[in-house]
Amino acid sequence: MPSFQITEAPSRLELGNPDAGGLTPPGKATFLVRNMGPAAQVGRISVEPLEGARADWFQIAGAPATSPGRTERDFVYGGNQSVEVTVRPPAGAPAGNFGFRLRVASESDPDTDYVQGPSV
Secondary structure, eight states: SSSEEEOOOOSOOOOOOOTTTOOOEEEEEEEEEESSSSEEEEEEEEEEEEEEOOOGEEEEOOOOOSSSSEEEEEEEEEEOEEEEEEEOOOOOOOOOOOOOEEEEEEESSEEEEEEEEEOO
């Protein structure tokens, strides 16, 4: 069983129409992540683009500017954290349906102890 659980996640995120300069207004999606592990631990949080979306369209609140789609957070035993993802396609990005999901992995075993949220 994974050490983390994504307990709340949006199923859809609607972005507005592009302005005259071709810039689409950003949208925000909030996820609730819970530490289900036996102790406090560090979670590696990342955005996984799907369906033609690009990694540079996403930013996790609090993530470093050098890696906006990835961050680490300290979770207390049984603790929850809210994770906000901003979706900001660049000017001129093609119209269409694109997707992403949140991935949370245990820092101590990121290759096998992880959970992926539902597609948004």
